[in-house]
Amino acid sequence: MQDTILKIENISKFYPGVTALNNVSFEIKAGEVRALCGENGAGKSTLIKCIMGVERADEGKILMNYNGEWVENTNALKAQSHGVYANYQHVNIAPELSIAENYYLGRQPKGKFGRVDWKRMYRDSQKIIDKFGMSVNPRQKISSLPIAMQAMVTISKISVSDDLKIVIFDEPTALLENEKVETLYKFIKELKNNGVSIIYISHRLEEIMDICDNVTILKDGTYIDTKAIADVTKDSLINMMVGRELSDIYNIKKQEQGEELLRVGNFSDSLHFKNINFSLHSGEIIGFAGLVGAGRSEIMRALCGVEKRLSGDVYVRGKKVDIKDPASALEHGIGFLTEDRLTDGLALSLPIKTNINMNSYDMISKRSIISLKRESERAKKYSKDVNVKTPSMMQLAGNLSGGNQQKVVIAKLLCRDPDILIFDEPTVGVDVGAKEEIYKIMENLIAKGKGIILISSYLPEVMGLSDRLFVMAQGRITGEFNLNEITDLNEEDVLKKASDEG
């Protein structure tokens, strides 16, 4: 009775320096709820993009059974017309339009003379809203709704389409309130009963155990296995997702811990983190592990004055400091490599020279007049230190490749020469070679007596590099391990701490 609806055949996708998908093949049946599991960077998102026709695979093909015919969705429009729908992680709706307008975007009910039949649109929208148990008015603007409600609107929007074949949910519950998760489950069951296939991606393994029929595991772009949910446990799933030894590239030279550089006490903001305490010493790397949204970046943003904090104290070398903005963080010797460094770390329209120097002009000027000679020297020195490949220091940052842009941002941080360095996901989107270079830089830094705070969602990295490891879940530190404990730690333990609900 169950026919195959989607055949993924030997799909490979290459990005410069990275193999995102490597010869992946599997099938999905009609009316099946299939989970897609894997660590960050396992290739889930890329695979979804290929299924949606947003990206073309470099090798292999994806065939879809559309009313008995095998078709290939070579672009997003075709996928759409064949009833493939993706509910993306980042809420994709028009914020300045009403709920009803968003529901019927591009397919507004028409009345006489082709005008929009607003009455019918609002009436039908109200039905959807009732069905999903939302307490909103269809005339309300999306931007006036809380994020959780916006997420619910995007999910409920799916029910407007009538010719659905495949629906992809990418982390649908990340933004939802708990009671709405049940509503989502009910909706998924309804879709399933109508013969719609579901691809379900979530970091929360309990959800996968609750709602899915089968699970496919990806790791580092390769296909691992597909199992019936009845045949797996949470632990065996994690094992398949991770299942790998700490490799040598994380084996950097450890240093003796020196004086205390930084201490953070009772750090809280109103929303993302609560009562955070930690310290950092000279020559030390401390790691923060956890799931996306655990509050790790938010702590560092508050620490550096990028965002406001509610309460808590910061001590640099034992002295209490007041950090109001990123400028005062730099003055106190705290440098921050942000997660979105390509958007908020680089001035794309300016040359490499300016980019490298732009947070440290005060160090090479007298009475705020810059020494152009030292500016050039420093640009050359630091771009060489991190191995930026460019013909000239006047090259605009926007014209560099992604990897080189990454290096320019790091050069900029090093040029400031801070004692405390915060690396937020330093190796995301970076190939293995560049990863090793970044680790080398970190090794050199701690050898010079600097202290490093490393945030990484990639467990082998954060476990392999850290002298002390903090695990966070939902804004709280749920685990703290010293070097000896880390050595005995396995990734399953950390994942358990990271998904700690209490």
Add this chain to the structure above:
Amino acid sequence: MEKAKKTKLKGNALQQTEFTLGLIIIILFVAASIFTDNFCTLYNITNLMKQCAIIGVMAAAQTIIIITGGIDISGGAITGLSCMALALLQRNTNMNFVLTLTIALVIGVAVGFLNGIIIFDLKVPPMIATLGMQTIVRGFVKIISNALTVTGINQHILNMGNTNLFGVLPVLAIFWAVVAVAIWFILKYTIFGRSLYVVGSGVEVARLSGIKVRKMFYATYAAAGLLYGIAGIMLAARVQSALPTGGEGYDMNAIAAAVIGGASLTGGKGTITGTVLGTILMVLINNAGVQFGLNTHVLEITSGVLIIFAVTMDMLKNRKKA
């Protein structure tokens, strides 16, 4: 070696813009000198420099604002206000001469600073904030002047407008040169100047790089206000009186000069050399055009085409690179 040279040339797109502008100016200048009788005369050349001077100072103000990603269409109005305040103070009071000049400048700085507050703290887009400010200031000027032309400006100022140093160099043009050199120095050598480009490239980038963005916005618009104050004094000297509509239409010429000179309204790009050349070209087209006997309305169209052409070339260049 060969390759490195090539990239260097390509990397300096701005210098290319400046080279092209310089070439066009020379060709136009030579052609007008050869083919018309009255262009290359002492009178016309000094006149040309005077025409450039006020727009040139205002264009310098636009340049620093455009580099930050903003735009200021209240510049003409503020210039008019400073000019009017100076004239009224000198006619109606016995105030010390230097003090009247200072007040005219302070007024420019104050209004500019207010622009900075409206744009940064109230988050009003620069175009709208300065449009509002332009209208407010214009109304204010008409109230304090009863919408009448004010004469009775101090003789020093009047003389300044008519004096040519060594018989060839108008004092007004010297003002322009000093302003241009000062801005050139600031943009090239000071932390403030460099930070302007970073702010224009992205406010968040600037903030995370430790630049105090709020201060930058205040300082930029206040500095522009100071330049409008200077332009206001120059306007009083040039017109020998203060008109209630003084400075009207100058903003657009100043913005055009900066844009033709390579400043980009998306921010992060622009040089004072480019702006100076852009100013000269704008004024030269009009001046030479009149000498060639072209209709002034046709020249207006020519200026408009030039603006669009300059920006299009800039866009094409960027696209090729991307």
